[in-house]
Amino acid sequence: MEYDVVIVGAGPAGLSTACRLRQLNPEVSVCVVEKGSEVGAHILSGAVFETTALNELFPDWKEKGAPLHTEVTGDDIYMLTGAEKALKIPGLFVPKTMHNHGNYIISLGNLCRWLAEQAEALGVEIFPGFAASEILFNDDGSVKGIATGDMGVSAGGEQKDSYMPGMELHAKYTVFSEGCRGQLGKQLIAKFKLDEGKEPQHYGIGIKELWTIPPEQHQQGLVVHTAGWPLSESGSAGGSFLYHIEDNQVVVGLITDLSYSNPHVSPFDEFQRYKHHPVIAKYLTGGARVSYGARAIVKGGLQSQPKMSFPGGLLVGDNAGTLNFAKIKGTHTAMKSGMIGAEVIAEALAGNRQSDDLTSYAAAYKASWAWKELHTQRNFGPAQHKWGNLLGSAYAFIDINIFNGKLPWTLSDPTPDYAQLKPAADCPKIVYPKPDGKLSFDKLSSVFLSNTNHEEDQPCHLQLKDKDIPIQVNLAKFDEPAQRYCPAGVYEVIDNPDGSKRFQINAQNCVHCKTCDIKDPAQNITWVAPEGTGGPNYPNM
Structure with missing residues (x-):
């Protein structure tokens, strides 16, 4: 199928691209492919939303019924x-990036569903349930589109009765907006x-988690943010949020920086x-969980942002690292x-060009406010890693509130997150309390609330470059941290009858958070898109 523009991913960046294209030229043919079963099914965010970009894209968003x-x-x-x-x-001592006056607490999934409606009204074709799995190239090496x-297809690679071959979508330009750690973006x-x-x-x-409370x-x-405990006990960085939305509901969550060094850390159990x-607890006691989910977020800032253009296309949104971690917000910049x-x-x-590198x-x-915002707050993340939450936030207060981000230096953060892990023998073990079933819960009951489902008989979408590394290297040196960094119970180390160990992958549980692709110390796990419609089905997340 031929289009002027193909967009991979129906998140806020991809849908905004589609809407703006059709606003600028209603004759441009635009197609969006989305691996989730519907638009919004795989979208997960806090989310406190700043309306800057939405005001530009749809100035009449209130009249149009934006959620x-x-x-x-x-x-x-x-x-x-x-x-x-x-x-x-006290508010006086809080970095001004954390002040949320004029912002909205939203379900980003619902905002994306609304953006999809606007896109379709503008003539954009949207195909949910189709996972872009391959980049297509022209003879000159430029991107031609995706397949x-x-x-x-069965787990053994045979075609089942339900077999349906993938489609090739060709375009003059292809936009990759897959979100954090996008599979194809990583390849590009x-x-x-x-x-x-x-x-x-x-x-x-x-x-x-989404809760209904008394x-x-x-x-x-009300917006509540915290730092410090429990992550501080394990020497980890990060922070939490609890947002009061409508209908007596709150969203509550914990962000654990994947730069942590103790392989015994379990972000899921830290959250519990x-x-x-x-x-x-004063807000949650007596309430009930409605939904659960997990997703990696990109937080390297401008220092880590790749070149966003290449022959035949662009990277946009979190695929390119546009999130502003100082604000804990990325939707407006995406x-x-x-x-x-x-x-x-x-x-x-308009100039009859195609497949070139859009270096402009x-x-x-x-020249945009998005870049200027990220530049002003470029040192927040490195300061957190360098000095921890307390001193890092003190630095951010001085840098952002007093000097407005104009201090004449840029902090460096040169070590990849996966390389931060220390040997398990050198780190204290962490004994997490058992869940009480009222405020804290186990992984499997949590995954159940994410409505995650995959066609069981299909090739495993969590691919090992070397099947021996998990036991021979990672278990021996790091007590195989995949057992703990995965928030969905996908990875297990099982005892065999002969006393040996084996590495088990429960791909059916995967909530597509991408943490394994990021944190595996051997960089041995590659996340690829499973069969279309597979994964979580998040309501109101």
């Missing part, structure tokens, strides 16, 4: 100094050396015990990166 229902009414920020103790930080994965960065001269990308793992404990519009802190991409592509198509994107992006 922004809860405006932020207050910010509470705590440093948790222990399992029972907390220090509330979607075959469906109905390597092929075209887009990260040459850049620092390694950095990541966190965000784990989130009405008397609900304060619609965090909910028992009195600052958080949308803007896609809108800029649409403008550059529309100009190229770099200048247009650098």
Whole structure:
């Protein structure tokens, strides 16, 4: 199938690209492919939303019924100094990036569903349930488009009765907006050396639950952020959030930086015990979980941002690392990166150009408020890694609040997250409390709430470069951390009858968070897209 533009991923960046293209030229043919069963099925975010990009894309978004229902009414920020103790930080001493006046607490999945409706009304074709699995190239090496994965292939590689071959989608330009650690984006960065001269990308793992709580404990519009305990006990960095949305519901989550060094750390279990802190438990006690999910987030900032153009296409959004970690927000910057991409592509198509390297994107992006925002706050993440949450936040206060990000240096963070792990024998073991079934829960009951499902008889989408490394190397040196960094119970070390060990992959549980692809110390695990429609089906996440 031939299009002017093919977009991979129906997240905020991809859909904004599609909408802007059709706004600029209604004659441009645009197709969006999305691996989730529907638009929004794989979307997971906090999310406090800044409307800057939406105001530009659809100035009349209120009249069009955009699902922004809860405006932020207050910010509470705590440093948790222990399992029972907390220090509330006065607003005067909080980095201004954490002030949320004028922002909205939203379901990003629902916003994407609404953006998809706007895109379709503009004439964009959207194909949910089709996973882009391969990049297609022209003879000159430029990107030609993508191919979607075959469906109905057994675990052994045979064609089943339900077999349906993938489609080739050809385009003059292809936009990759797969989100954090996109499978195809990762290949493009390597092929075209887009990260040459850049620092390694950095990541966190965000784990989130949606709760319904008693009405008397609900304060619609309240935003609560914390740092410190429990991650501080294991020497890890990160922070948490609890947002009061409408209908007596809250979203609660923990982001663990994947730069942690102790291989005994389990981000899932850190999140479970965090909910028992009195600052958080006072809202959740007596409530009920509605949904659960997990997703890696990209947090390296400008220092880690790759070149975003290559012959035949662009990287936009979190695929290119546009998230502003100082704000814990990336939707507005992702949308803007896609809108800029649409403008550059529309100009190229108007000049009858195709498949070239849209080098003008770099200048247009650098001239935007999105780049300027990331530049102002470029030192926040490295400061957190270098000095920890408390001193890092103090530095950020001075850098951002006092000097407005204009200090004449840029901090460096040159070690990849996976290379931070120390041998298990050199690190204290962590004994996590058993879940109580009221505030804390086990992995399998949590995955059940994510509505995750995959066709069971299909090739495993979690591929090992060397099947012996998990036991012979990772278990021996790091007590195989995949057992703990995965928030869905995908990876297990099993005892064989003869006393040996084997590595088991429960791919059916995978919530597509990509943490294994990022944190495996041997970089031995490659996440590839499973059969279309597989994975979580998040409602209101």
